[in-house]
Amino acid sequence: MTESVKRGRPPLVLVINDQEWSTRSLDTILGPNGYAVLRAYTGAKGIERARSAHPDMVIVDANLPDMDGLDVCRELRESGIISATTPVVMMTTGHPTRQQRLEALRVGAWEYLGHPIDAEELLLRFDTYTRAKQEADRSRDEGLLDQITGLYNVHGLARRARELGSQAFRQHGPLACVVLSPEIADEAGQPLDESEIDALTTRIANVLRETGRVSDAIGRVGEAEFAVFAPGTDAEGAEGFARRIAQRIEMEHGGKVRLRAGYHAVRDFREASIEPVDLLRRASSALHMKPAATAHGGAEWIQGFDSPVSAS
Numbered sequence: 001m002t003e004s005v006k007r008g009r010p011p012l013v014l015v016i017n018d019q020e021w022s023t024r025s026l027d028t029i030l031g032p033n034g035y036a037v038l039r040a041y042t043g044a045k046g047i048e049r050a051r052s053a054h055p056d057m058v059i060v061d062a063n064l065p066d067m068d069g070l071d072v073c074r075e076l077r078e079s080g081i082i083s084a085t086t087p088v089v090m091m092t093t094g095h096p097t098r099q100q101r102l103e104a105l106r107v108g109a110w111e112y113l114g115h116p117i118d119a120e121e122l123l124l125r126f127d128t129y130t131r132a133k134q135e136a137d138r139s140r141d142e143g144l145l146d147q148i149t150g151l152y153n154v155h156g157l158a159r160r161a162r163e164l165g166s167q168a169f170r171q172h173g174p175l176a177c178v179v180l181s182p183e184i185a186d187e188a189g190q191p192l193d194e195s196e197i198d199a200l201t202t203r204i205a206n207v208l209r210e211t212g213r214v215s216d217a218i219g220r221v222g223e224a225e226f227a228v229f230a231p232g233t234d235a236e237g238a239e240g241f242a243r244r245i246a247q248r249i250e251m252e253h254g255g256k257v258r259l260r261a262g263y264h265a266v267r268d269f270r271e272a273s274i275e276p277v278d279l280l281r282r283a284s285s286a287l288h289m290k291p292a293a294t295a296h297g298g299a300e301w302i303q304g305f306d307s308p309v310s311a312s
Contacts, residue, residue: 007153010036011130014053016046016072017061017091022115026059029119043067051081054105055183056130058082060109062100070107077108080163085136089113093292136306147222148198149205155221161229161276164217168231168269176238176265176278179287180204181225182256197224200257200263225287227280235304237264242302262286264305 013030017023018041030037038053040046043064050058058076062069069090076082089106090096090112103110110129113122144156156195161177168175182200201224208218208226217229230241241263249257261275264282266272282305 010034011056012036014038014050014055014058016040018065033123043072046072047075056133058088060090062090070103073109074107085133087133093098149202149220151205152219154221157217157227160217164229164231165276172268172270173232174234175269176230176266177235177283178228178238178242178263179283180259180260180261207245211245234267235265238265239302260301262289
């Protein structure tokens, strides 16, 4: 048994290969040595599974029934489905030529291996690759995640927002940011103590995590303030998201916890000529604006950056 089993969770390896004999031979090597193996038999299915499973390593056969293995590797890298620290290993029957190895390296593969497989050498290589990947993930997460909620911190959210902004820019798509915060006072108007704020913060974070989509970037940006970047979402969708969160929180706390929300959204991120951080600033500004009066004489708890506000 190799060193891989001593690192906590088993490293997840995605094998994209339609040859049953080849995938079974990898299974017999990887499984007993502490790896979890996920299979895909076509390039398209492999890309789909990489997107949902976030593997620690991907092994791609050079000749797949629906697409070239090099194209699979290129798509995984260029689309950002896997991180730059995720090793991709190309494999082929026989011995790859120098030209094949160079082409694989150009599209982001770390290795191009051929059959027959030397099991001991393979495990030593894979242990090194997956250990580097998991340590990079750990270092990244420790620097980008909020310690109380497990959501992104300000730095992590900004980084993820830039990625979403790049995607929306390429696609001429909408992008929204919603900022939410609870009233941190009890029914008598007295400020909550630190433990009460932490408990409330954790619960709201859990609701955001449960309610948000996989594609959303959710972070904690203040003591009890949260921001959500939502790709493919316009102003109406941003407001609807905030209302769903507020309804869930109010139901769980019997109406004793009140939320406020601000948002800003653009229909075409490229045409808007705006940076993701500007969306956050404007949504935060909307949150902290003096609430507009409602038709019933109360104060609106959710406001868009461009919404009218009540007179000072």
